Amino acid sequence: MDYQLTEEQQMIRDLARAIAEDKVLPVRAELDEKEEFPTQIMKVMGDSDLFRVFVPEEYDGMGGGVLDECLIIEEISRVCGGVALSYAATLLGTIPVLLFGNEEQKKDVLPKIAAGALAAFALTEASAGSDASNIQTTAVKDGDDYVINGTKQWITNGGNALFYTVIAMTDKDKGSRGASAFIVEADTPGFTYGKKEKKMGIRASSTTELIFDNCRVPVKNLLSKEGMGFIIALKTLDLSRPGVAAQAVGIAQGALEEALKFAKERQQGGQPVIQYQAVQHMLADMAMQVEAARALTYAAARTIDAGAKTYSKEASMAKCFASDVAMRVATDAVQVMGGHGYMREYPVEKMMRDAKITQIYEGTNQIQRNVIAANLIKETLR
Amino acid sequence: MNIVVLIKQVPGSTEIKVDPKTNTLIRDGVEAIVNPFDTYAVEEAVRLKEANGGTVTVLTMGPPQAAEALKQALSVGADRAILVSDRAFAGADTLATSFTLAAAIRKIGGADVVIAGKQTLDGDTGQVGPEVAMHLKLPFATYVKKIESADGGKLRVERLVEDGYEVLDIPTPCVITVVKEINDPRLPSLRGIMAAKKAEIVTWSASDLGDDVKRFGLSGSPTQVVETYVPERVKTGEMITGTVEQQVDRLVEKLKEAGVL
Structure with a gap:
C-alpha cells in the first residue's frame, strides 16, 4: 500500500533496510543462539546517522518524527526484533530528556545519543510491573546530590547504555506523586549491573538488573521537578x-x-x-x-x-x-x-x-x- | 593525498541481454547500479583519505543518468564528482574509454593514486584501469587485495596472483585496480545521502577534454563487435566400454581418426 511517505522517509526506510539485510541478516541466528549483544550493528546504525533521526537538529540530530522512527524500527525488526530493540530502547531512554530535560541536560545527553550512544529506561522492579506505583527504589536528597538505593529489574540495554533514566521515590508518603526521574550515567559510583536475564526471545538484546547502592547523582540530573516521575514515565x-x-x-x-x-x-x-x-x-x-x-x-x-x-x-x-x-x-x-x-x-x-x-x-x-x-x-x- | 576513483554504472543483473541488431547491451528496464568492484575502490580511496588527508574525486564516463552512481559514491565519503558525458563518447571500446578517462584525469590536475575496480560487471575486460595508466605513463598494479602502507612517495600493495599474492612497492603517482578482498565497503549515512542529493555534479563534454575528438567514442575504438552470441554447447562425449584392452584399442583408433596420433 502507498503510505505517502516523503522522499526523506523513503530514504530512511531504504537505509534501514540495507543495514538490516547487509549487517543484521547474516548474524541474527548467531546473536540469538549466543544471546549476544549486537555491538557492531549498533555502531553501524550510529555511523549511518539512524540515532540522529529522533534528536532535534539543535542537538546535532535530524529532527525527525515518530513515523521516521517507526520506519527504522520496522525495517530492522523485519529481520531481527532483538537487534531492533537495542535501538528502540535507546529512544525509550531518551524520550524523558527530550520531553522534560532542561537545556543543560539536553546539551549533555542528546548530542551523544545522536552520535550513537545507547540509553535505557528504568521503571520496572521486582514488585512493580503493571503496578508501577509500587516501586521501592528511593532517592534521598543530600546536599548537592540525590542518593539512590534499590534494584531495577528487566532493564533493556542494561550494561550497554551510557545514559539511564531511572524512576525512584523521593517521597514515599505521597505514593505515585512521590516519584521522580533521574539521569544516571553508566560509570557513576554505586551503580552496577546485576544478573543478565535469559529470555525466550529478543535474545540479541541485553536485559539486566540495575543495582543502586548509595549511588550519588548530582541534583542537576533530576528531570523536571520532584514528584514528576510518574507523569514523565x-x-x-x-x-x-x-x-x-x-x-x-x-x-x-x-x-x-x-x-x-x-x-x-x-x-x-x-x-x-x-x-x-x-x-x-x-x-x-x-x-x-x-x-x-x-x-x-x-x-x-x-x-x-x-x-x-x-x-x-x-x-x-x-x-x-x-x-x-x-x-x-x-x-x-x-x-x-x-x-x-x-x-x-x-x-x-x-x-x-x-x-x-x-x-x-x-x-x-x-x-x-x-x-x-x-x-x-x-x-x-x- | 589526492585520489581519483574510476567508477562505472552498470546493469544490476548478471543476466545481461544483447540487442541482436545493434550488438549493444539492452539497458532498458534493468536497474542501474554502481559496478560492485568499484564500490571497493571508492571505500579504499576514502580510507586512504581518512588516514592521510587529501581529497577523493570520483570520475565516470557515461550517460547523464550515471550521475546517480557518482552521488552514491559521494554519500559514502567521496569529496567531488565529475561526469564525462557527450554523444561523442558513445560506442567507446576500452581504448577510447581509457583515453577519455586519462584526458579527464589530466584536466583534474592528475592524482597521487588512481583507483579502479578490477573489472566491470558488464564489459568484464579488466582493461580500462591498466590502459589509463599507459595513457598517463604511470606505473600500475592490478588485483590489489591490500594496501599495506602509503607513505614516502610509494604504496606497498599486496596483489592477488593465481597461487597466492605478490608484495609490490609502487611509486606514486600510480594506478591500482582492486579486488573485493580489499575491504568491506561502508553503508552511507543519512547526512551523506542528503548532502550527495544536493551535490552538484561537474559535467565535462568532449570539447572540455581537448580537440583530439577522433580518439573518443566509436571513431577511437579499433574493437569492432561483429557478432554476439551465446556459444552453443554441443555434447560430443562418448563413453568407451568393454574390457580394458578393448577400451584401449578403441581409444587409439579414435585418436588416430581425429589425427591426434
Whole structure:
C-alpha cells in the first residue's frame, strides 16, 4: 500500500533496510543462539546517522518524527526484533530528556545519543510491573546530590547504555506523586549491573538488573521537578508505544515473507504447498493483518507528529493491535512451514519467540486495553 | 593525498541481454547500479583519505543518468564528482574509454593514486584501469587485495596472483585496480545521502577534454563487435566400454581418426 511517505522517509526506510539485510541478516541466528549483544550493528546504525533521526537538529540530530522512527524500527525488526530493540530502547531512554530535560541536560545527553550512544529506561522492579506505583527504589536528597538505593529489574540495554533514566521515590508518603526521574550515567559510583536475564526471545538484546547502592547523582540530573516521575514515565511510554507497534509490524512482515517464500518452494503431493487453498487463505489472512497493523501504527505515529496534545489511546491501540497481530502471524508462519517452521534452521520459530514480548512489555496488552477503555469512558463524559 | 576513483554504472543483473541488431547491451528496464568492484575502490580511496588527508574525486564516463552512481559514491565519503558525458563518447571500446578517462584525469590536475575496480560487471575486460595508466605513463598494479602502507612517495600493495599474492612497492603517482578482498565497503549515512542529493555534479563534454575528438567514442575504438552470441554447447562425449584392452584399442583408433596420433 502507498503510505505517502516523503522522499526523506523513503530514504530512511531504504537505509534501514540495507543495514538490516547487509549487517543484521547474516548474524541474527548467531546473536540469538549466543544471546549476544549486537555491538557492531549498533555502531553501524550510529555511523549511518539512524540515532540522529529522533534528536532535534539543535542537538546535532535530524529532527525527525515518530513515523521516521517507526520506519527504522520496522525495517530492522523485519529481520531481527532483538537487534531492533537495542535501538528502540535507546529512544525509550531518551524520550524523558527530550520531553522534560532542561537545556543543560539536553546539551549533555542528546548530542551523544545522536552520535550513537545507547540509553535505557528504568521503571520496572521486582514488585512493580503493571503496578508501577509500587516501586521501592528511593532517592534521598543530600546536599548537592540525590542518593539512590534499590534494584531495577528487566532493564533493556542494561550494561550497554551510557545514559539511564531511572524512576525512584523521593517521597514515599505521597505514593505515585512521590516519584521522580533521574539521569544516571553508566560509570557513576554505586551503580552496577546485576544478573543478565535469559529470555525466550529478543535474545540479541541485553536485559539486566540495575543495582543502586548509595549511588550519588548530582541534583542537576533530576528531570523536571520532584514528584514528576510518574507523569514523565507515562508520557514517555505514550510516545514510545508506536515504536513497539512498529517492532511488531516488522516481525509480522518478516514472518509473512518467510512463510510465503517457503510455501512457494516446498513441494508436497506433487505441487508447491502454496497451490493448496488452505495455505493460500492462511497467507491472505496474515497479509491482511500485517497491513492493518501497519496502517494503524503509521496513523498513530502521524497523529503524534501532527501535534496532537493527547495520544495515549491511539498509541495503545497501535501497540496492542500490532503486537497481537505479530503473535498470530508469526505463529501462523510456523504453521504454514510445518515441521520446518519449528526448526531453528529456519527463522520463523525465532520470530514467534520474539513476537511474544511485544504483547507484554511497555505495558501488557491488558493494560493497553485498560488505557483504551479509560479514554473511551473519558471521551463520552465530555 | 589526492585520489581519483574510476567508477562505472552498470546493469544490476548478471543476466545481461544483447540487442541482436545493434550488438549493444539492452539497458532498458534493468536497474542501474554502481559496478560492485568499484564500490571497493571508492571505500579504499576514502580510507586512504581518512588516514592521510587529501581529497577523493570520483570520475565516470557515461550517460547523464550515471550521475546517480557518482552521488552514491559521494554519500559514502567521496569529496567531488565529475561526469564525462557527450554523444561523442558513445560506442567507446576500452581504448577510447581509457583515453577519455586519462584526458579527464589530466584536466583534474592528475592524482597521487588512481583507483579502479578490477573489472566491470558488464564489459568484464579488466582493461580500462591498466590502459589509463599507459595513457598517463604511470606505473600500475592490478588485483590489489591490500594496501599495506602509503607513505614516502610509494604504496606497498599486496596483489592477488593465481597461487597466492605478490608484495609490490609502487611509486606514486600510480594506478591500482582492486579486488573485493580489499575491504568491506561502508553503508552511507543519512547526512551523506542528503548532502550527495544536493551535490552538484561537474559535467565535462568532449570539447572540455581537448580537440583530439577522433580518439573518443566509436571513431577511437579499433574493437569492432561483429557478432554476439551465446556459444552453443554441443555434447560430443562418448563413453568407451568393454574390457580394458578393448577400451584401449578403441581409444587409439579414435585418436588416430581425429589425427591426434
